[in-house]
Amino acid sequence: MDNAQLLISGLANGCVYGLIALGFVLIYKATEAVNFAQGDFMMLGAFVTIGLTNTEYMGLPFWLALPISLGIMGALGYLLDRLIIRRLFGESQTAVVILTIALGFVIRFVAGLIWGHEPQTLQNPLAGKEVRVGELVLGMEDVAVIIVTVALTWGLYVFFSKTKLGLAMQGASQNQLAAYYMGIPVKRVQGFIWALAGIVAGIAGILFAAKGSVDPTTGLLGIKAFAAAVIGGFGSLPGALAGGLIVGVIEPFASRYIAAGYSQIAPYALLLAVLIFRPNGLFSQVRVKKV
Amino acid sequence: MRIVFKTGYMQDIRPWKDRYQLGLYLILLAVVVAAPWWLDEFYLGELTNVLIWAIAGLGLMILTGHTGQISLGHAAFLAFGCYANVILIEAGVPFLIAFPLAGILTGIAGVTVAIPALRLHGIYLAIFTMALSILMDDVIVLAEPITGGVAGKYLGGVEIFGHLVDRWATPDQFFWLVLIVAVLVTLGYINLLRAPLGRSFIAVRDSEVSAQAMGVDIAKTKTISFALSCAVTGWAGALMGLYAGAFNNETFSVLISIQLLMMVVIGGLGSIHGAFLGAVVIGFLPQFLSISKEYIGAVVGGSTVAIPGLEFGIFGVILIGFILFEPMGMYGRWLKIRTWFELFPFYRKDMFKRQKSYLKTERLR
Numbered sequence: 001m002d003n004a005q006l007l008i009s010g011l012a013n014g015c016v017y018g019l020i021a022l023g024f025v026l027i028y029k030a031t032e033a034v035n036f037a038q039g040d041f042m043m044l045g046a047f048v049t050i051g052l053t054n055t056e057y058m059g060l061p062f063w064l065a066l067p068i069s070l071g072i073m074g075a076l077g078y079l080l081d082r083l084i085i086r087r088l089f090g091e092s093q094t095a096v097v098i099l100t101i102a103l104g105f106v107i108r109f110v111a112g113l114i115w116g117h118e119p120q121t122l123q124n125p126l127a128g129k130e131v132r133v134g135e136l137v138l139g140m141e142d143v144a145v146i147i148v149t150v151a152l153t154w155g156l157y158v159f160f161s162k163t164k165l166g167l168a169m170q171g172a173s174q175n176q177l178a179a180y181y182m183g184i185p186v187k188r189v190q191g192f193i194w195a196l197a198g199i200v201a202g203i204a205g206i207l208f209a210a211k212g213s214v215d216p217t218t219g220l221l222g223i224k225a226f227a228a229a230v231i232g233g234f235g236s237l238p239g240a241l242a243g244g245l246i247v248g249v250i251e252p253f254a255s256r257y258i259a260a261g262y263s264q265i266a267p268y269a270l271l272l273a274v275l276i277f278r279p280n281g282l283f284s285q286v287r288v289k290k291v
Numbered sequence: 292m293r294i295v296f297k298t299g300y301m302q303d304i305r306p307w308k309d310r311y312q313l314g315l316y317l318i319l320l321a322v323v324v325a326a327p328w329w330l331d332e333f334y335l336g337e338l339t340n341v342l343i344w345a346i347a348g349l350g351l352m353i354l355t356g357h358t359g360q361i362s363l364g365h366a367a368f369l370a371f372g373c374y375a376n377v378i379l380i381e382a383g384v385p386f387l388i389a390f391p392l393a394g395i396l397t398g399i400a401g402v403t404v405a406i407p408a409l410r411l412h413g414i415y416l417a418i419f420t421m422a423l424s425i426l427m428d429d430v431i432v433l434a435e436p437i438t439g440g441v442a443g444k445y446l447g448g449v450e451i452f453g454h455l456v457d458r459w460a461t462p463d464q465f466f467w468l469v470l471i472v473a474v475l476v477t478l479g480y481i482n483l484l485r486a487p488l489g490r491s492f493i494a495v496r497d498s499e500v501s502a503q504a505m506g507v508d509i510a511k512t513k514t515i516s517f518a519l520s521c522a523v524t525g526w527a528g529a530l531m532g533l534y535a536g537a538f539n540n541e542t543f544s545v546l547i548s549i550q551l552l553m554m555v556v557i558g559g560l561g562s563i564h565g566a567f568l569g570a571v572v573i574g575f576l577p578q579f580l581s582i583s584k585e586y587i588g589a590v591v592g593g594s595t596v597a598i599p600g601l602e603f604g605i606f607g608v609i610l611i612g613f614i615l616f617e618p619m620g621m622y623g624r625w626l627k628i629r630t631w632f633e634l635f636p637f638y639r640k641d642m643f644k645r646q647k648s649y650l651k652t653e654r655l656r
Contacts, residue, residue, distance in 0.1 A: 028414075033414075034414045034417075084611065084615065087615050088614070088615070091618065091645075093413050093414065094361050094413065095614055095618060097361065097413075097414060097417060098552065098553065098556050098610065098614060099610075099611060099614045099615075101549055101552075101553070102553065102606070102607040102608075102610035102611050102614070103607065103611065104607070105600075105603040105604060105606060105607030105610075106604055106607040106608055106611070108600060108603070108604075109600040109601065109603060109604025109607070110604070112600050216600070223421065223422075223425065223545075226418050226421070226422075227422070230415070230418055234414070234415075261429070261432060261433055262433065264429060265426060265429050268422045268425055268426050269426070271418070271419075271422045272407075272419065272422055272423070272426070275407070275411060275415060275418070275419045275422075276407040279410040279411050279415060
């Protein structure tokens with residue numbers, strides 16, 4: 001029974017990691033770059049929603065604040081691409097990596113300036129409610145996190161594999177020049193994907209803030225989400241979710257069954273092991289490079 | 292404008308271009324050697340710090356700037372070098388043996404890391420090294436009997452030929468020690484770049500496929516690059532430990548790794564000057580910020596409250612500015628300015644324009 005409880009809380013945590021990893025994968029799928037600031041995006045999404053909803057700030061009703069904050073996050077993602085990332089078009093991936101790391105610092109600094117450095121929680125209608133399944137007691141937030149994450153992953157997966165725009169995005173990532181020739185507006189597609197990543201980060205932030213408290217350094221959680229994305233292989237949306245769940249489930253079990261001090265190593269050790277033995281992730285999509 | 296007439300092949304690979312350039316660097320060296328006489332103690336300490344960062348930057352530059360392997364985990368090697376040095380000294384090994392040995396041990400550690408890292412590219416390598424850097428923190432805590440764990444270690448000065456060299460008691464001597472290491476590493480680096488090994492590093496950076504076609508053994512080259520880079524970083528770490536005096540698992544956090552990478556990017560990837568210029572920015576930014584905050588506070592009349600995270604925030608903005616407007620870093624900007632003056636009326640805007648490379652993935656889906 002205990003283990004089942006651990007499993008559920010691990011799954012809920014894993015979903016948050018999975019959502020951040022989903023953001024990585026989205027951007028990686030469309031631009032072959034990794035947004036190292038995705039965790040900070042999530043933190044920003046959480047704070048934007050807190051700023052709109054919580055009574056000490058604007059005090060809007062939760063269900064009204066939700067679409068507004070997602071809109072803000074989407075707009076931020078789009079503007080980021082429009083104003084900064086797009087200028088790096090044609091530069092190496094390393095430039096984007098370093099740029100997003102720097103961006104993470106700036107976002108953390110700005111969030112600290114606006115909302116302070118104290119941990120805060122989101123006041124939401126689900127707080128404190130419970131669901132009982134047999135002897136299991138599940139927090140309503142945990143259930144919501146799991147449901148939303150699975151639905152979102154499935155939706156994005158369908159979007160990428162079935163719709164015209166999703167296929168255009170894949171094309172743009174696989175060969176930018178060829179995609180241009182085929183009439184895909186590569187730059188606009190990129191802007192759209194950054195907006196989408198912003199929205200996903202917003203959703204992750206809202207779910208995270210509903211589950212626990214956020215402060216400006218919460219974004220460093222993104223490092224654990226790297227583990228999730230790497231395990232999933234960076235190019236696969238369901239893989240990202242699976243990776244997130246693996247990392248999320250391993251954490252509570254490790255802290256329960258492995259000696260203290262060793263347990264927090266578990267996700268990173270797993271990450272290293274995956275990178276060493278399966279350098280392209282468990283769900284690999286890469287073959288040998290041809291000239 | 293100076294025109295160098297090359298009359299022999301040896302002249303082409305000489306470390307300096309002409310006597311004028313050599314003289315300039317010798318003057319710079321003389322000025323820096325004399326620093327204890329013309330700088331007060333505080334700024335001498337800061338200059339020492341900058342030099343130590345520059346050595347670490349040189350270490351990372353070998354790997355990231357010249358071999359093209361991005362590393363977000365060099366703080367782990369700083370820590371390794373620092374602890375190796377201190378543990379050897381505590382075991383009774385004299386500093387003059389312990390210090391080089393610390394670097395060599397770090398180099399060996401680098402090779403063991405390089406072997407799994409050989410199969411990784413770009414982002415995967417960045418994440419791999421980042422995870423290493425995070426793990427190092429926990430490893431230091433777990434290896435408490437050797438490393439002192441959370442309580443950390445303390446090292447108050449070292450003896451060289453019975454002569455005490457310490458950051459606080461004899462800052463002049465400590466500065467010279469750091470300077471000697473920096474100069475030796477730089478000379479070694481210059482020499483490396485004109486040797487076949489250094490050229491194969493650059494070949495691997497520019498295109499692995501073409502390097503392989505030219506007969507460069509990629510695995511071997513990358514491994515050597517890791518070893519050299521980590522050895523130099525280890526020395527920087529050992530000096531950092533001496534400079535800080537006391538250190539524990541949190542001294543060399545993953546933030547230091549990121550800072551180090553940003554430093555070489557700001558300075559200019561792929562140039563020795565870049566490591567030094569970046570180190571100057573990193574070293575003096577905190578001082579500059581606190582001074583300018585006081586100044587603004589005095590002029591505007593506001594209070595000089597500490598803003599947490601300001602340093603990293605400003606740092607991030609500077610970095611974004613560099614990546615957008617001057618991807619070649621401070622050294623690249625300097626090159627452009629110099630070329631403008633050298634060619635005075637004939638400088639063209641697109642002279643340093645880089646070829647764009649459009650993305651082509653190796654993924655199948």
